[in-house]
Amino acid sequence: MVFTLEQHDTHSYRRKARMISFAMAGQLLIFGMLFSMLLTSTFGNSLWLYALGIFLGLLATSALFAVLRERPWMTEMRYVWQLKQHLSQISGYLPTLRRAVDDDNKAALNILTFYHQGVTQLAELNGRSPSQDTVWVAEANHIKAKREALGLSPRVDTFDSQDLHAFKRS
Structure with a gap:
């Protein structure tokens, strides 16, 4: 989906x-x-x-x-529930995705970029500031640098859950 x-x-x-x-x-x-x-x-x-x-x-x-x-008046709620569901699905694959990013896997880069954007948006929707955790910020900067080095767009606005099937859950 x-x-x-x-x-x-x-x-x-x-x-x-x-x-x-x-x-x-x-x-x-x-x-x-x-x-x-x-x-x-x-x-x-x-x-x-x-x-x-x-x-x-x-x-x-x-x-x-x-x-x-x-x-129709529940559009925002539905969107946030679906976003949380997809972020939760991705979080189960984070260790594998992080290893794949180190190997310059573009699919993993896209998924992790989407994950970071989604978590940031979720925090903003809930009235919190995006994570200031140094590990989180370092990972986001690392992914951004990898994307720039590979000539990829800095944003990924779509996620297909079928893309996760290429990665084994850790």
Whole structure:
């Protein structure tokens, strides 16, 4: 699956993320209390019925969220979830990719460049500054220098998860 980095307004994303988080927590609270109340009023008081009610509330909240996930106003949320999924997928291959970069493997360079850009964008969307870790910055500079030496573009805005299959997970 090909994934492309997109530009999203950070303030809009954070506002929507906060709003959706509060709405989800509220729904879970209401559904959990409602199901617990219905179960205990029907079958009597029991800790297990309260727990079952909360679990059913969680299931109902998850089902409602799964339906709403495809709505147009959830575009930024969907994008960030997909970005996190792809970055997580790449992180499992990082040791192998780093070794391949030392061998001037262009596919590994592209994937690691995308990874660094994605992590930076994710940090900015969440209102944090990009990593100032010296190892992280050194790796980014090393990749940038390798790309320049090989005559490659400094940015990679697309990632195809099929490209990872050429590398063995470490």
